[in-house]
Structures are given as C-alpha cells and as structure tokens.
Amino acid sequence: MITGKNYIGSQLIANGNKTYKTFNPQLNIENPWIFTEATSDEINLAVDLASMAYDTYKNYSGNQKADFLNAIADEILALGDELLEVYCTESGLSRGRAEGERGRTIMQLRSFADMVAEGSWVEAAIDTALPDRQPIPKTDLRKMLIPLGPVVVFGSSNFPFAYSTAGGDTASALAAGCPVIVKSHPMHVGTGEMVASAVIKAAKQTNMPEGIFSNLNDSGITVGSSLVKHPQVKGVGFTGSIKGGRALFDLASQRPEPIPVFAEMGSINPVVLLPQALEEQSTVWAAQFASSITVGSGQFCTNPGLLLGLKSDSLNEFISQLSEEIVKTVPSCMLHPSIRNNFMTGKKELQQQDEVITLTEIKTEDAPNFAEQTLLSVEGKTFLENTSLHQEVFGPLSIIVQCENETELIAILDKLEGQLTGTVIALDSELGKYTEVVASLQNRVGRLIFNGVPTGVEVCPSMLHGGPYPASSDPRFTAVGIHAVKRWVRPFSYQNWPNVLLPTALQNENPLGISRLVNNKQTHLPIALCLEKPSFV
C-alpha cells in the first residue's frame, strides 16, 4: 500500500531521484519502503493545483466542508490496523499511543466539521445603512472571515497523526477554506502517505476540487523552503524546533509579500512549587511529575523541563521522592536515533555546566534508542546567571532550581523566554499570597495551570496552545482547539453589496441561521426583524 511517491493532488508522482527510508527505532533497523523526494516541478504543480482549488473551494458551503472533514476521519479509520502498525514501526511509539493519537486526530477533524457546519465561526458582522444620517448617509457594511489561500503544513516528528498529515493544522486550514500542501515529516513518511491516501479518497468522495490536498516527501529542507517561498502560498503551519521554526519565519518574513508562519516551537514549561503544597502533598506531586516528565519519553512540547522551588526541608523531601520515582520509571523508546542523540548531547551539555548536579542516573545500553530519563538540580543564583540552562532538551529531562527566596524566583521567571505553559503547585489558600509570582509567570506563558501537570493538551475551545516567542512564532493564535481556524483567515468587508450576491452568511435573511453582530448586537435574527425591534439583545 505504501508506494513511496508524492501525492500531487490526487496523483501519485515520483519523478525525482533523491530517495530515503524511515527507521524503526525499537528494532534499530531501517524500514523497507523507499521514498522519493518531490522535485521542484512537482512542488510547483502542487501549488498551482492548490491555487486553482482555492478559487472554488473558498466558496464551498460549511456543510460541504464538514462532509469532507468527516470523510477524512472515516477514511483514516478505514485504514485500520495497517495504519497503526506503520505508525508504530516508524515512530517507536506504542500501539496504545497510536490508537489514542488516532482518536484525537479523528476528534479534531470532527470538531472542525461541526464548527463549519454550524457556521457562526465566520464572525459575520453587519451594519445596516442609514440613508438619512447627517451630515452624510451611512452605507451598508458587512464583514466576515474568508480563507487566506493555499497553506503549507509541516508535519511534526512527535505527533505522526495529530500534528502531521491530517492533524490540527491541516484540519483547521481545510475548515477555513484553504487548500493544504503537507511537507511530510521524514521520520514517518509511510504513515504520512497512508493518511494522505485517506484524505485523497475523502476528497474524491465529497467532490472536492483537484489540488485541495497534496502530500510532498522531503528528506531535508529543500522542499519545505521552496514551498514557503512560493508566491502562491499564503500561510505556513509548523510544529518542531526553534531553529527550524525561526528559519521558516525568516524566509516568510523576507518574501516580497510576507506571509504568516505559525510555528509551535520549544518550551521548558516552568513549574512553580509553592512551599505549603510541598509540605502537605509532596508524595502526590512527586509521582505526578515523575510521570509527566517521562511520559512518551518526554517527547511532548508541554514536557515540564523546569521545576522551581523555594529552599526548604519539604523541597528537599520532594526532590528525593521525585528522584526515586524517576529512577523507578521504565525507560521507553525515542522517535529516532537522531532525536535520541540530540537528547544525549543536550543532556551532557547541561550536566557539564558549572554547579549542575545530576540527581538520577540510569542506563539503557541494551536498548540503543531508549531514553535515559534524568533529573538535574541547580541553585537559583546559578540558573539566573547562566541562560544556557534555560534551553529545552527534547526528551525526559527536567532541571529543578532551588531558589533562596521569592525575589530570586521572580527574577528567574522574568528572565525566562516565552513558554507554552506555566504551572503553579499550591494549596488553595497559598496561591493568593504569591500574586507577583503568578503575574511574572503569566507574562511568559500562553497557559497557566493550577495543581496539575502541563502534559495532556485538552482539545477544546478554551485551550490556548501557543505562547510568547519562542514557544510559538505568533502568540496571538492557538494551535489546538477550534479557534486554530483563525490562523488561516482574514476579515473581508462588502460595502453596499447587493443582497443576492452576498455570501449566504451575510444575507439579510440569515439563511444559515448563524449568530451575527448586527448593528453591534449579537443575534440570530434576520435583518428585517433586527430593524423592527431596535431594542433586542
């Protein structure tokens, strides 16, 4: 079933001569399939098709787009066990994780389908004309969100389903009305091709225009860079390293016509442990954080890589309990030898810094791609002065910082780079006493968590997955939840436009029955009824 070719629209094409394979990290061997990198002609063809598809797809109804998104979900499920097996083979992740992540991917697709079927997401706003206004008449104005154009999605290494081929970026862009060109992640190209086949099948079933979706193979950075620079590409979604995300951001910003890049990048997800909570509940939190640090070999963007506490006996107690729990944890396989190598190198660099103490040592010599989870410790003063300790090491590693006092803790928080999340572990009665700590943390993060762990990103409208740079390249948008659609749209106004030629979302009769802002009041009513009853709410 895996051909190793690129989907250029619905066609499987591979005219290039650069080939590569994926790797099975559990078995420590290459996988059998041979993949061919897309050529520049294939890239251009994919973008041309996407541009043409945009011209028709942008006018499709919410129900048509919902049918497409639901059909993608159905077709992914229809790939059955074979898809899960390829996923595990290319990622080293467990069958349970594969099923869970597939479930999340399906749920994301269906929640965007529900959103576009309902229709109010376009934020329709209408101001009716006042022909008798003095000194000049007021004209009729109507605004709604419209799609940007073809979007490029870079698959992530750590979520082969949920943030790759038909993951959150793709689902949200298709919901917005943007055709998608996926740059398949080289570590799981086979999984990517299979999921792409499901998207293509769904597109045919639901009569989507040719070119609505393409899936391009890329062993390095050539295909991705060409896509970001292509004049017809209007937006980019990326999940990965700061280096990679920033490179794409720079490319996109330097274009003659700059385009937005939504790069979800690194984060060490600081956790502040307040003293009373540790006094009363250190065992509970030690167990929970040992699990959060090591789950999925620490390969989550919300992995808690930085724990901050105030020096005390209870902090010492917590540290020894956490160390014990971490040593007890059974190591697991990382995604790829290169990711494991980066983890080992990054860990070593931290360990070699002055005054950094390694609290846990385990070895996984018999299992070459397994992660050796690690807890480090350092004094607040040292951490404050040495910002190389602030850098993310992707994997099951956390550094616990022992602060002299609240002032030092706040100074550290103020010096941190932007983060996806910030967590506070505290008694209910304790939190209110640390308002400055919370304020400093809030300035650096996209999401504040009280008494919980940062791993486990709920998919719901109130989720903000993103954060100040470099957690993400644009903290003004979320990568998770239905509001992720806002990344791929722009508002558009019609002035004095004939009712019958307006998009249905803006027509007088409100044929879609959506919620609209009419003369600055939110309502489901048709315009005629709004004007009759000027005092409605």
Added chain:
Amino acid sequence: MITGKNYIGSQLIANGNKTYKTFNPQLNIENPWIFTEATSDEINLAVDLASMAYDTYKNYSGNQKADFLNAIADEILALGDELLEVYCTESGLSRGRAEGERGRTIMQLRSFADMVAEGSWVEAAIDTALPDRQPIPKTDLRKMLIPLGPVVVFGSSNFPFAYSTAGGDTASALAAGCPVIVKSHPMHVGTGEMVASAVIKAAKQTNMPEGIFSNLNDSGITVGSSLVKHPQVKGVGFTGSIKGGRALFDLASQRPEPIPVFAEMGSINPVVLLPQALEEQSTVWAAQFASSITVGSGQFCTNPGLLLGLKSDSLNEFISQLSEEIVKTVPSCMLHPSIRNNFMTGKKELQQQDEVITLTEIKTEDAPNFAEQTLLSVEGKTFLENTSLHQEVFGPLSIIVQCENETELIAILDKLEGQLTGTVIALDSELGKYTEVVASLQNRVGRLIFNGVPTGVEVCPSMLHGGPYPASSDPRFTAVGIHAVKRWVRPFSYQNWPNVLLPTALQNENPLGISRLVNNKQTHLPIALCLEKPSFV
C-alpha cells in the same frame, strides 16, 4: 501652550540637542515652535515607564479603561479652537476638515470606551471540568484575550487627529490594556503635543499609572527605529508609505523576539466601471469620482488611483465628462512641500512612461503647495505589461485604463498588488454577469464596494480597513472600527484555576454579565445555570 518637549509619561522633557520646526503649507513658511527630538535615554525611560504601567494597567477593569478613554475625548474637546488652529497651521487642511476629523477621533475614543465598558470583546470561553470522563478526566479550562504589552504608534501625515497621537491605533491599544508610546509625526508635532497633553491630563484625572502614555518627537527615523527594536515593546502601529512600513516590519521581524507590525501602507484602490452603468449613469459617476479623486488633495489612503473600463463609446463619454469635472475642481493645499514634491515627481514619472496620455492639465503656480489634480489614460495592454504604472502616487491623481475585453481586465486585476479597496460600478442586473471580475478583485482587496466611491471610511464594526500586502503588512486585522483592538491582544488560558483568583470575565458567576462561550455555546448565563440547563442556546 506648545513647549516643543517630549512627554515621557506625564513629564515634559527635552534634554536633546536636535531641534526642528513644522511648516505652514498654506502660507509657505515655517511655524514658530521649536521641537526637540527625544534622546535615547528619554526613549528608554518612556519604554521602562510603559512596561511598569503595563503590569498594573492590564488588570484595570473595563469601566476604568472606559473612563480614561472618555476623559481623553473630553480633554481633546476642551482644547477648543486653539487645537484646531494649530492643526490647520501644521497641515494646510481646512477648518471644516479639522472639526470633522476631531469629531471622528472623539467618536473612535468613545466607541472603544463603550466596547470595554460592555466587556464581551475579551472573547471569554469556558469549558467546564468533567471529572468522570473516560479514559481520563477533563480539566476546567478558561480563555480570554489579554493585552500584549507596550505598543508604539507612529502618527500618520494625513490624519493629524484620527490616525495620530490619540487616533485609532492609540485608542484601540489603550482599550486592549496596552500602554502607548507615540512617535509623533514630524509634520504636525505641535498638534501632537497638544493632543498628548489632553491624554496626560485624562490619565491623571482617571488615576492611570505613570507611563501609560508617552509622546516622543522625532525629526527622522532614529527614535522610531529605536522604539521598534526595544525588547520591551510588544507591538507597532503605523500608517504611511510602503517603504516606511516595510522598513519597520523588517526591523520587527529581525528582532530576537519578533513582534507584530500593523502597517497600513499604500493603495491605488482599483475601480471597475462596467459598461451598462456607464451607458446609463456616466454623468453621475463622473461627478462622484472627480470629487473622490480630488477630495482632501487626494491625500486619503482610499483615494481611487486606478479606474478600469472596457473600451466603448460610453467609456469615452465617461472619460471626457470626468476630465471636465476634474479640471473644474478648485485645487487645494497639500500637507507639506515634501508631499507636494513627491506628488509632482511621481506624476511626472507616470506621464513620462510610454503610451501614457495626460487628459487634464491645470497649473497652481501662484500657490506653491497646491496640488495639480491629474487624470491619465492608458491602454489595458500597456498597463498590464508595465507594473511601474501600478504604483501609488499620493495625491489627486488617477489613471484610467481602457481594456480591450473582460479577459484583459481580469488579467490586470490578477496582476495588481494588494489593495485596501476594490470598487465595482454596475447596474444591479449587470453585476451578476461579471463573477470572475469580482472574484479576481476580491482576491486583491480588503473591502469590496458596490456603486460608491472608496473614500470615506465608515467607523463601525463591519468595516475592514486593511488588505493584502502591501495595502497593509497584515491583512488579518482592521485598522478601523472596534475590532482594531484585536491587533493588541493574545488569547490566554487558565487551567483548573481557582474561581476567586480568575479575572472577573472568567469567573463562574459572570459578574460582568458579558457574552461568553460556555461549553461551546454562546451565553450570558453564569456557569451554574449553564450546567443546570444543558440545552440552552
């Protein structure tokens, strides 16, 4: 009353030694006041104060912010005639225009005040916990918009009130909760200082934190560049040239932490004249467009600089009527000798291009800074091939392009750069026959206008003032209307946060009575009532 100094917070300071004056273009002489450019110490102090102000101001209630915005409006009005006189002296614009623009500025401030007093603009979203959910419990998540941090606003040359010191950018940023540092436009620094004094007075009256607002003088680009590069600055608003806006965008993108720049730049605002409308109504449209091209010496960003018609007798008739009307128009004074020089140079460059015909000639030799309004004509083929004809000439100039057929017209539209507006002049019955023309135009613009002129930008929620690059640097936001506030905020999530410590907008009881998305339904109800009645709408 004009001191020539900088407002660094509430203090008038001028330690620099670089001084300059403004110019009265009507009298063609320098104005008497001497202004001192801000020093780098003054810039840093203004930003430090703004950062400190942010820490408190971001938590102010909607009512407190509304009081501040309304007080600014009151204090601007309290400056009375003197402010209008300085405005006219520094801009060459008429007393009527000064009054009208002041009215618009006041209205903008009050509409943002109303918005924050009401409070629903924060887009509160709440997903309540499901502790019994399988396989894992769902945690409580709550999201709302929070301010980005200190914002820099660059005053525009052409709107000394409405898009300068206390104009739309400043009003929207203050409404969002962001302190503002204004880089005063060098052509109307006195007007700027007077308006700044009103803002400072209002800030004191309403107990705003020191540093909530500063106003810096800058004769060139030094102060502005320093501000955009300052690490504590988190956003930039700009209205002006493509060259200036792009330079700021590049500076901001190349920062270690990139920040958003909302630059509203150039536009030639294409107008498509369909044949039947010209046949039946050419006199009406000739009069309206002569007025739209020349109003305010053509110094509006929505000035119609490009008219596109299909070759016909009625187009010829329209052209001769329009030429007559334009010649008849009484010329008016431009903002500054340098703006008039740029106009004359740009016009000459267009006139010297091959096959460009000048349809009107007037002279204003006795009035050195007056604009000589001009209509040019060119064949569609020539315009399509020569993109230097697509560039904006700021001032009362329009080029009419005579297309062979609809195909050529569409080819031209497809080749245009991004524009603020696109206008179609057509009979109702005619518009539906030109769907491809409309689709091409829509791809290039932020606002489509039917049977109207692009000048006159209504301030209301449904207005989109912005457009694909280079009309603006970020077409995903409007510079006009209450939704302009969205430029200065980011969404922020609280997970499992104690109710009493949440911002009031997110508390269970909904103490602000705002509209919120609760479990994916929009409602004004408190959480307890939402959970009791799961089927509410």
